[in-house]
Amino acid sequence: MQESVEKSVEEAKQLVATEDNSAKGAQLYAKCAACHGKNAEKKALNASQIIQGWSKEKIADAIRGYKNSTYGGAMKAVMIGQVATLSDEDVEILAEYISNF
Numbered sequence: 001m002q003e004s005v006e007k008s009v010e011e012a013k014q015l016v017a018t019e020d021n022s023a024k025g026a027q028l029y030a031k032c033a034a035c036h037g038k039n040a041e042k043k044a045l046n047a048s049q050i051i052q053g054w055s056k057e058k059i060a061d062a063i064r065g066y067k068n069s070t071y072g073g074a075m076k077a078v079m080i081g082q083v084a085t086l087s088d089e090d091v092e093i094l095a096e097y098i099s100n101f
């Protein structure tokens, strides 16, 4: 009995992990596109690095860094406002989405 419960929990976790989050990613990225470009191909406000081609981890680290003020350059105040309300899960989904451009 206990074993079968653990098995279902394990299966549920895998389902969540493999869930297709691209629709949610696109929704979250919509406001970013205004500055970073439709496919993250631009220097935002002519000031950021081009984040297209960055790994998921590098993007997530940068976003988390803006959130807790441990990352950024001269224009970081702009980004802090953009990412302040993102949940940890949002950050993961968004970073995954951008890394696939």
Ligand code: HEC
Residues within 6 Å of the ligand: 028, 029, 031, 032, 033, 034, 035, 036, 044, 045, 047, 048, 049, 050, 051, 059, 062, 063, 071, 072, 073, 074, 075, 076, 077, 078, 079, 082, 083, 094
């Ligand atoms: C109003 C314009 C604007 C919007 C909207 C915006 N950004 Fe940015 N972004 C910038 C600027 C400017 C920088 C460079 C900030 C700095 O000096 O650190 C930047 C930097 C970044 C970086 C790090 C690149 C670097 O130069 O180190 C990432 C990652 C990033 N943005 C992701 C996002 C995501 C994800 C969103 C949407 C939630 C978003 N941005 C929305 C303007 C914007």
